[in-house]
Amino acid sequence: MLKIALLDDEINSLNLNKSITTSYFEKDNFPHSIDAFSNPLNLIATVKETKYDLVILDIDMPEMNGIECAKKLKEIDFDLNIIFLSQMENMVFDCFTVHPFAFIRKNKLYEDFFSVMDSFINMYKSKEDDKNSLIVKNATNVNTLRINDIMYIEGNKNYQNVNFKSKEVLQIRVSMKDLEDKLVSKGFIRIQKGFLVNALYIRRIDQHMVLLTNNVELPISSKRKDEILKEYIKFTRNQGNVFLGN
Numbered sequence: 001m002l003k004i005a006l007l008d009d010e011i012n013s014l015n016l017n018k019s020i021t022t023s024y025f026e027k028d029n030f031p032h033s034i035d036a037f038s039n040p041l042n043l044i045a046t047v048k049e050t051k052y053d054l055v056i057l058d059i060d061m062p063e064m065n066g067i068e069c070a071k072k073l074k075e076i077d078f079d080l081n082i083i084f085l086s087q088m089e090n091m092v093f094d095c096f097t098v099h100p101f102a103f104i105r106k107n108k109l110y111e112d113f114f115s116v117m118d119s120f121i122n123m124y125k126s127k128e129d130d131k132n133s134l135i136v137k138n139a140t141n142v143n144t145l146r147i148n149d150i151m152y153i154e155g156n157k158n159y160q161n162v163n164f165k166s167k168e169v170l171q172i173r174v175s176m177k178d179l180e181d182k183l184v185s186k187g188f189i190r191i192q193k194g195f196l197v198n199a200l201y202i203r204r205i206d207q208h209m210v211l212l213t214n215n216v217e218l219p220i221s222s223k224r225k226d227e228i229l230k231e232y233i234k235f236t237r238n239q240g241n242v243f244l245g246n
Contacts, residue, residue: 189202
């Protein structure tokens, strides 16, 4: 979900910006959330606790102008995407110090907003695709694998067999340890020395095996069973699932 923060000290402008932003994303049913702020200090405090993908903020504010606010935001989250809004087109060059994604003119709000947001969404989707892909190189080619399409990886000495939900199997020459390092943050669990499993496809964990959604049974390490369960429960809770019982 794309998380957006809006900042404008003028309530009418803030409400208008929120309405336009909401309309833009709802027309394509794009998953998003919007938090609106009228005080830059409140936004700065929130960014310390909340990860945003985009902040759209006014420049001309009395307590702290938008450029100074953006500098403080970048100190907290250097990769934060900033879009400035302003009536003052002469401020566009001053904005470059914080490397904003774009500058939207308030007097051409509708004209600028939709073209800027189209560009931002294209960039955002490209980055999301990169985050959700595994790039595997060998001597002759490069394979880009969609992580969510991988059910599990089975070790086979110097090679690993990547098993997809489509039932396709791809053999790659990458160590299991390297794959684990890259994929554990993506929801993969090392259930034993020879298997790395995508938790999305786990149906059940028993005493000696993991049952996948395609009814494939894979052996688990009895020594690591409790740790595997903890990792799986943590993953499912992050997905919004609820556990009942002990």
